[in-house]
Amino acid sequence: MFWGGLRLEKELPALVTDYRPERIDGASYRLRVGPEVYVSPTGEPDDPRNKPKTQLKEGQGFTVPAGQFGFILTEEKIIVPTSAIAFISIRARYKFQGLVNVSGFHVDPNYEGRLIFSVFNAGPGPVHLSRGEDCFLIFYADLDQPKQVSKKEGFDSIPSRLTGPIAGGLQSFASLLSKINENDKKLTDRVNAVEREQAVLKWATALAIGALVTVGLRECSFTRPQADQSKAGISTPASPTPTPRAP
Template identity: 40%
Template structure:
């Protein structure tokens, strides 16, 4: 098995890659570009938002950008139609500048002899930040290698994806839910902490208001309880400062009318009689 050199790629790829751009030739590999279709997992798909599109169509600016968030999985369709001759095998990868950002190729790593069609790269953002992808951006790499012999028809690719031109809906049937990742778990924890903090804040405010009301009520009760004596003291001091003397009013009530007052034995005698003095010596 021998890998194709840059010179052989330059002579063979114009017949195997369409469209072919000489500027995309990179040493012993060729750079494939991002096409017009893509799919990215998102929260909208898990929440069944009606306007959420499964397949994103990239076009002219400003609709030429695709955002792959941390922990999200994506399908990216190439712009080029790729063909692999029966005597060769192709290997696919991504450029290092995107790998350093955390983008990982999780799709197959080779293209079978006899393949013809656009390629779909499945990628995963394992990095901490969103990655922006632009339509027409040379993101992928393809390398060709010779086989020890030309493959027979029975060993050539003849699957359902032959002649592939788009991202099929059947490929997305199991990807309508959020991909679990450390970033997704962190987001769920942050949301839970925020909700708990809101509940604790409301509870603290309620308890604080209740305590304040209880304190105010206690002060009012104490003030009302002390009000009569306080008013009396203030009135007495005011009159004294004005030169008035406060005296207790004499009791002018009649002993007969005052039933609460008990008569002494010396003054006790029947009505209309003259009291008799006690005998001497007794």
């Protein structure tokens, strides 16, 4: 059976660090963004959002871009008794922005420590969060036949074995669109460059042809007067003058 608000008020002071009764939300308790986060690279080399694990100061913000994963360490350390099991989720207001919990939905009995939420932004735009923001929920429920299990240590930081598989960047729709636009711009620039080169070549060809025509006409103009002069120097024989007869 799930714990109700009154049961949470009674049990959680011993199970959750920095407990505040105003964070009880119906049959759940709100957990906050903690001191460390990691967001997968966007695939764009100069994107300022591409960072390693980030240590957050109180109130410091960060962004989970569209199509990217994030690991978020909780502010609170929790304890799950051996007689209970816990379930975790994201508050609805963040789900409506596209943030999805992909880290699993339960916490085993006898767990103690901080939680790591693995989230994926399935929305069309970035989701902005900050340290201390209470965006997660935890529910407790009783087990009908508890069994003694070994203690499960929680997290104090985000381990590299979690971040390694996504450190190379994920090809989200946004990053693919960015690459398509980048390649389209490169292709357009190349086409424009080729067109400019062709225009220069056409002008150079036209100038060369014009120069050849000009030289040809000039040669013709020089040759024609000489030919005319040569023709003028050839004299025609005079016709014989008739001799007058004597009377």
